[in-house]
Structure formats: C-alpha cells, structure tokens
Amino acid sequence: MSFCQEVKKELCRIEPKKLHCREAALYGVLRLSRTFPQEEIVFKTENKFFADRFAQELAAFGTFVEVRSDLRRLKGDTPVYPVIVSDEYQRRLLSRHFMLDVSGFHPPFVERSCCVAAFFREVFLAFGSVTNPEKEYHLEINALNSLFAEEMYLLAQNMGIRFKTTKRKGSEILYLKESEQIEDFLTFLGATKSVLKLMDIKVMKDVRNKVNRTTNCETANLKKTVSAAGSQAQDIRFILEHRDITWLDEDLRELALLRVENEDLSLRELSTRISVPLSRSGVNHRLRRIAEAAAKLREDLDAQKGETEV
Numbered sequence: 001m002s003f004c005q006e007v008k009k010e011l012c013r014i015e016p017k018k019l020h021c022r023e024a025a026l027y028g029v030l031r032l033s034r035t036f037p038q039e040e041i042v043f044k045t046e047n048k049f050f051a052d053r054f055a056q057e058l059a060a061f062g063t064f065v066e067v068r069s070d071l072r073r074l075k076g077d078t079p080v081y082p083v084i085v086s087d088e089y090q091r092r093l094l095s096r097h098f099m100l101d102v103s104g105f106h107p108p109f110v111e112r113s114c115c116v117a118a119f120f121r122e123v124f125l126a127f128g129s130v131t132n133p134e135k136e137y138h139l140e141i142n143a144l145n146s147l148f149a150e151e152m153y154l155l156a157q158n159m160g161i162r163f164k165t166t167k168r169k170g171s172e173i174l175y176l177k178e179s180e181q182i183e184d185f186l187t188f189l190g191a192t193k194s195v196l197k198l199m200d201i202k203v204m205k206d207v208r209n210k211v212n213r214t215t216n217c218e219t220a221n222l223k224k225t226v227s228a229a230g231s232q233a234q235d236i237r238f239i240l241e242h243r244d245i246t247w248l249d250e251d252l253r254e255l256a257l258l259r260v261e262n263e264d265l266s267l268r269e270l271s272t273r274i275s276v277p278l279s280r281s282g283v284n285h286r287l288r289r290i291a292e293a294a295a296k297l298r299e300d301l302d303a304q305k306g307e308t309e310v
C-alpha cells in the first residue's frame with residue numbers, strides 16, 4: 001500500500017458525528033465536482049471504501065446514489081469507482097440544499113473549524129494526493145478553478161496552513177512542499193498515525209543525509225591527502241630524474257624514498273614507518289622542504305636552459 005493510500009485509509013475511518021460537519025464534508029466534494037450536478041457522476045475514486053462511505057452519507061440525505069466499478073477505466077490493476085446520482089430531480093434537490101449555484105463557497109458550510117477540517121478531509125480524499133515522503137515532500141489538492149483555489153487557500157490560511165498554487169492541465173492545484181506544513185495539514189485532518197510515520201521517515205532521512213555528508217566529507221579529505229601525496233611524489237621523481245638521492249639533505253632522503261613508493265600513505269602513517277620516528281608535523285615540515293628543493297631545482301634547470309638557448 002502506498003503512503004497516499006495509507007493516509008486515505010486512515011482518513012476514511014474518521015466519521016464526522018455532528019450534522020454540520022457531515023454537511024461540510026458532502027458540500028466540499030459536491031462543490032468541487034467536475035461534472036455534478038449537470039452530469040450524474042459526482043466523482044471517481046480508486047478507493048472503494050471511500051466511494052461507499054460517501055454514497056452512504058449522501059443516502060442519509062435521502063438521495064438515491066450508486067457506486068459502480070468502472071472496469072473499463074482500470075488505473076493499473078485497480079478499478080475506478082464512480083459515485084453516481086443518476087436521477088436529475090435528486091441532483092437538483094442536492095444542488096438546492098448545498099447551494100451549488102452560489103459562486104465560490106457558501107460560508108455557512110465552512111464557518112466552524114470542525115467543519116473546515118471535515119471539508120478538507122473529504123476534499124483531500126476525493127481530489128488530493130500525497131507523495132511517498134521517502135521520495136519527496138509533496139501534498140496536493142486539485143482545486144478545479146482559481147476561485148475555489150483562492151477560497152481554499154484562505155480557509156487553510158486561517159488554520160495556519162499556507163498552500164502554494166500552480167496550474168496543471170487547466171486545473172488550479174494547491175500544494176504543500178514542506179514536511180512541517182504537510183504534518184500540520186494531516187494533523188488538522190486527523191491523520192495522526194500517518195503524521196507519526198511521516199516524522200519517522202523524516203528522522204531516518206536526516207540521519208541518512210548526515211551519514212552521506214560525513215562520508216562525502218571523508219572522501220574529500222582522502223582526495224586531498226591523495227592529491228597532496230601525488231604532487232609530493234611528483235616532486236621527488238623530478239629530483240631523482242635530474243639528481244641523485246644524495247643531492248637531498250641527508251635527513252630528507254629516507255622520507256623521500258618512502259613517499260615516492262607509497263603515495264597512499266597519510267602523514268601519520270609515514271611518521272611511523274620512518275626509521276627514526278617523527279611527529280606528523282615533523283613529516284609535514286620535511287615534505288615541505290623536499291617540495292622547496294624541487295622548486296629550486298626546477299628554477300635552476302630553467303635558468304640553465306635559458307642560458308644555453310641564449
């Protein structure tokens with residue numbers, strides 16, 4: 001089961017008890033329906049449980065309603081269930097009761113905060129989705145048009161939730177991208193179990209990111225060591241190509257040979273391998289002297305070359 005299905009399953013179990021909340025829930029879905037009341041379909045869902053529950057709630061208002069399984073419109077392996085009020089007279093009654101001809105939202109249905117929660121819960125069940133938080137934080141509601149998007153934006157804002165809006169395929173989409181906002185919204189809807197799961201995933205993700213960052217950091221340090229060692233070895237090879245090892249000061253010779261043969265050793269490892277043990281900074285100091293000697297040799301050779309050319 002996807003995270004979205006889990007959230008919806010949890011939300012489906014919450015049944016508003018008070019009449020005003022039950023009306024607000026029905027109102028949200030009827031109002032945001034793409035086709036209703038002109039056409040018989042109120043909405044379609046892959047969630048049979050939600051379709052049945054919604055049909056029951058409509059039936060409690062005296063409406064004859066049916067849920068069909070539309071097997072022609074399979075989404076993956078799941079059939080889509082349209083909730084249908086086929087009788088035109090009943091559609092007109094519902095439309096009048098819920099004042100669906102009033103543009104925007106009719107305030108009495110979304111005045112109390114309990115009703116706003118019931119409204120959003122049902123609207124999210126019918127027209128919303130949430131992405132698996134393992135992948136990304138994203139929750140959205142298809143708001144149909146910009147008027148509804150704006151009104152829902154304001155309703156949510158009053159509850160401390162700030163949706164963002166975008167357009168997709170001619171529909172206005174309300175969405176949340178921040179995990180805290182998604183948590184707040186789902187908590188407001190009553191999906192506390194899902195919120196706990198989301199928080200767990202977030203903690204795991206943070207730990208994983210931290211581990212990755214540390215590993216990256218270590219890799220970067222390792223690269224630094226390797227590249228420093230590489231250039232030290234290059235200097236030493238340069239010296240050996242043009243001069244004998246005895247050209248170097250006596251106390252540098254052993255270290256130079258050790259370095260050129262072991263590019264992968266860290267300073268600390270070098271310091272323990274040398275016959276007269278040195279501190280790490282002692283090794284560093286001597287390697288710097290070797291680098292200076294190589295630089296001097298390069299300069300001298302360049303100068304000589306210049307002289308011969310003249």
Ligand SMILES: [Zn+2]
Nearest residue numbers: 020021114115
């Ligand atoms: Zn209420």
